[in-house]
Amino acid sequence: xxxxxxxxxxxxxxxxxxxxxxxxxxxxxxxxxxxxxxxxxxxxxxxxxxxxxxxxxxxxxxxxxxxxxxxxxxxxxxxxxxxxxxxxxxxxxxxxxxxxxxxxxxxxxxxxxxxxxxxxxxxxxxxxxxxxxxxxxxxxxxxxxxx
Numbered sequence: 001x002x003x004x005x006x007x008x009x010x011x012x013x014x015x016x017x018x019x020x021x022x023x024x025x026x027x028x029x030x031x032x033x034x035x036x037x038x039x040x041x042x043x044x045x046x047x048x049x050x051x052x053x054x055x056x057x058x059x060x061x062x063x064x065x066x067x068x069x070x071x072x073x074x075x076x077x078x079x080x081x082x083x084x085x086x087x088x089x090x091x092x093x094x095x096x097x098x099x100x101x102x103x104x105x106x107x108x109x110x111x112x113x114x115x116x117x118x119x120x121x122x123x124x125x126x127x128x129x130x131x132x133x134x135x136x137x138x139x140x141x142x143x144x145x146x147x
Contacts, residue, residue, distance in 0.1 A: 001041040001105065002081040004030040007054050007139035011074045013123040014130040021121035026071030028133050031109060032081025033102035034095050041145035042105045046112030049073065054139050062139075066118055073113055076123040076131055077106045099126055 005027055012022035029049060055064040055071070066073060079102065083091035096102065103125045113120050123129045 001034065001037045001045050001109070001145040002032040003045050003049060003143045004078075004081060005049060005052065005054075005141045005143065006030075006133055007136045008074075009134040009136045011131070011133045013074060013076060013121075014132070015124050015127050020124055020129075021074050023072035023074045023119075023121050025069060025136075026073055026118075027066050028074045028076065028131070028135075030076050030078040030081060030131075031106055032078050033097040033105045034082050035097050037097060037101075037105055037145065039105070039108055042108040043112050044145045045143060046109050046116060048143055050113055050116035050118050052141065054141065067116065072119045072121065074121045074123075074131075075106070075110050075113070076129065077102065077125050 008026060008028050010024050011028040012019050027049065050067055051065050053063050053065050055069050057063040079093060079096040082093055082096035084095060085091050106125060110120050110122055
């Protein structure tokens with residue numbers, strides 16, 4: 001699994017002109033599920049996401065997690081994180097998981113974040129979404145569940 005994590009002042013996702021998820025300070029996570037990913041990948045990335053210290057403490061050091069600041073997470077499924085652009089100009093997505101498997105692991109990732117005590121909003125799987133992100137810093141971290 002792959003997660004593109006952005007520290008945000010606020011973020012929202014809109015589908016067909018309607019806001020379906022919205023947060024204030026916290027993290028927006030674009031999550032991709034690849035072939036062969038499993039529940040342990042979802043658990044690992046959720047734990048890393050919830051505990052990653054990328055918020056400033058009183059001394060200005062990146063020493064606090066989204067849990068520490070009582071922030072929220074907006075989780076968006078994004079298969080394009082598995083784009084293969086090595087050949088030609090059109091990306092291939094053969095390494096992305098099939099939709100049924102990807103949705104299950106996306107939902108597991110969200111459940112694991114909630115178990116960590118983080119409130120989560122989400123997009124709608126397999127829809128055309130407009131995601132508005134007020135990236136704070138900017139701070140953007142890329143994580144993978146496999147080495």
